[in-house]
Amino acid sequence: MQAVSRRLGHRYLKPAASPSPIDLLFPLADYGVEHPRYISTITPKGVGHLVRKGTGGRSSVSGLIAVVFGATGFLGRYVVQQLAKMGSQVLVPFRGGEDAHRHLKLMGDLGQVVPMHFNPRDEDSVKAVMAKANVVINLMGRDYETRNYSFEEVNHGMAEKFATIAKEHGGIMRFIQVSCLGASPSSPSRYLKAKAAAEQSVLREIPEATVLRPATMIGTEDRMLNTWAHFAKKYSFVPLFGDGSTKFQPVYVVDVAAAVVAALKDDGTSMGKIYELGGPEIFTMHELVIFVLFLSCCSGNQ
Numbered sequence: 001m002q003a004v005s006r007r008l009g010h011r012y013l014k015p016a017a018s019p020s021p022i023d024l025l026f027p028l029a030d031y032g033v034e035h036p037r038y039i040s041t042i043t044p045k046g047v048g049h050l051v052r053k054g055t056g057g058r059s060s061v062s063g064l065i066a067v068v069f070g071a072t073g074f075l076g077r078y079v080v081q082q083l084a085k086m087g088s089q090v091l092v093p094f095r096g097g098e099d100a101h102r103h104l105k106l107m108g109d110l111g112q113v114v115p116m117h118f119n120p121r122d123e124d125s126v127k128a129v130m131a132k133a134n135v136v137i138n139l140m141g142r143d144y145e146t147r148n149y150s151f152e153e154v155n156h157g158m159a160e161k162f163a164t165i166a167k168e169h170g171g172i173m174r175f176i177q178v179s180c181l182g183a184s185p186s187s188p189s190r191y192l193k194a195k196a197a198a199e200q201s202v203l204r205e206i207p208e209a210t211v212l213r214p215a216t217m218i219g220t221e222d223r224m225l226n227t228w229a230h231f232a233k234k235y236s237f238v239p240l241f242g243d244g245s246t247k248f249q250p251v252y253v254v255d256v257a258a259a260v261v262a263a264l265k266d267d268g269t270s271m272g273k274i275y276e277l278g279g280p281e282i283f284t285m286h287e288l289v290i291f292v293l294f295l296s297c298c299s300g301n302q
Contacts, residue, residue, distance in 0.1 A: 050063065050064065050134075050135070050173055050174060050264055050265070051063060051064060051086070051264060051265045057085070057086075057087060058084060058085055058087060058108055058109045058112070059087065059109050060086070060087035061087050062086050062087040062088045063088075063134075064083065064086075064088035064089065064134065064135055064264065065088070065089045065091065065132055065133045065134050065135065066083055066088055066089070066090055066091065066133060066134075066135040066136070066137055066264075067090075067091040067093065067129055067130055067133040067135070067136055067137070068080055068083070068090060068091070068092060068093075068137045068139060069093055069120075069136070069137065069138045069139060069140045069158075069162060070138065070139030070140040070141065070178075071090070071092040071093070071094070071101070071104060071139070072092070072094055072096070072100045072101055072104070073139060073140075074217065074219070074221055074222065074223070074253065075139050075178065075214075075217060075253055075256060075257060076104075076139050077103065077104060077107075077221075078219075078253055078254055078256075078257035079137060079139065079257045079260050079261070080092065080104050080107055080108075080113065081107045081257070082257050082258065082260075082261045083108075083261065084107040084108030084109070084112055084113055085107070085108075086261070087109075087112075088108075088112070089108075089111075089112050089113075089114065090104075090108060090112065090113050090114065091114050091116055091129060091132070091133055092104055092113060092114065092115045092116065093116050093117075093118040093120075093126075093129045094115055094116070094117060094118070095117065095118060095119060095120065101115040116128075116129050120140070120158050120161075123161065123165065126161065126162065126165050127165055127169075130165060130166065130169055130172070131169075133169075133171075133172065134171055134172060134173050134174075135172065135173060135174045135175075135176075135264060136162060136166045136172055136174070136175045136176070137176045137178070137260060138158075138159055138162050138175075138176065138177050138178060138202075139178045140154065140155075140158055140159070141154060141155050141178070141179075141180070141195070142154045142155065143191050151190045151191050151194045152190075152194050152197075154194075155191065155194035155195050155197075155198055156194040156195075156197040156198040156201065159177060159198035159201060159202055160198065160201035160202070160205070163175065163177075163201060163202040163204075163205035163206050163209070164205050166205075166206060167205045167206055172206075174208075174210070174263070174264055174271070175202065175206045175208070175209040175210070176209065176210045176211075176212065176260055176263055176264070177198065177199060177202045177209055177210070177211045177212070178211075178212050178214065178256075178260070179195045179196075179198065179199050179211055179212065179213045179274075180192060180195045180213060180214070181213045181214060181215040181216075181249075181276055181277070181278065182213075183195035183196040183199060183213060184196050185197070185200075199211050199274070203272075207272055208271040208272050209271070209272070210263045210270045210271055210272070210273060210275070211273070211274040211275070212256070212259060212260065212263070212274075212275050212277055213274065213275065213276045213277065214251055214256045214259075214277040214278075215248070215249045215250060215251045215276075215277060215278040215279065216248050216249070216250050216251070217250070217251055217252070217253040217256055218250045218251070218252060218253065219252060219253035219254065222253070224250075225288070225292055228288075228289060228292045229292050229295070229296055232292055232293050232296040233296050237293075238289045238292065238293060240285060240286060240289060241285075243286075244284060244285045244286030244289065245284050245285070245286065246284065246285045247282055247283070247284055247285075248282070248283050248284075248285065248288060249278040249279050249281070249282045249283075250279045250283070250288075251277050251278055251279040252279065255277070256277055259275070259277055263275075
């Protein structure tokens with residue numbers, strides 16, 4: 001499965017629209033945001049290559065000081081790894097215990113991965129995290145609610161707050177918002193509605209932001225194939241919702257992380273655009289479950 005999904009390549013990193021050069025200055029209307037057009041004050045600072053040319057590697061200096069919100073999540077660990085690998089300093093905001101981030105410190109050279117305790121509901125705490133940064137990457141999101149955090153607060157409210165503070169900061173040269181494939185204001189899903197609202201809020205505050213919409217991500221720690229595999233090994237079957245005809249276009253999580261870094265390393269052409277990231281093949285839920293059952297059966301016979 002990994003081999004299949006890694007064929008993402010550049011041809012699958014497609015912008016949702018192809019605006020003309022003049023539209024890049026006013027990209028909000030292209031994405032259905034119903035408000036006047038805004039231009040933030042960071043436009044001149046984001047033009048041109050942001051990453052310095054050098055020898056590369058963990059002991060080099062890329063010039064990036066990136067704060068990665070959601071760094072302790074599934075995608076976050078791969079984004080941190082790729083940033084640290086190229087010699088960037090990565091600021092890792094976390095709100096849990098010390099165990100939440102300790103695996104990330106090993107990904108960079110000494111002092112390059114900096115954990116910072118913060119409260120996402122406290123503006124001063126967020127400002128303190130962003131104070132030394134020149135890049136903001138927002139990976140925060142959740143596809144389920146808890147009694148403390150709703151869909152709207154986690155997926156929309158926090159993204160809007162980060163974008164507002166980044167705009168006030170004045171030194172943020174790139175802002176990357178990771179959304180979700182299928183995000184739409186007209187979606188029946190509250191989760192996808194919140195993701196679409198977050199995109200609109202971020203682009204309103206920072207029109208030069210880059211929005212990435214990955215499909216369902218798979219990898220070593222994913223919560224889809226792994227959940228099915230554990231169920232299959234324990235019970236020898238996997239229940240299907242409906243007739244199993246729901247379609248997926250799974251994308252390898254490492255490729256999504258590479259897309260995030262590629263957006264930082266380009267000459268600014270990705271600024272103000274929305275990209276949809278999908279794998280090379282589309283599967284039904286039934287086909288994926290059959291694949292998982294086959295692998296579980298084979299591994300059980302060894």
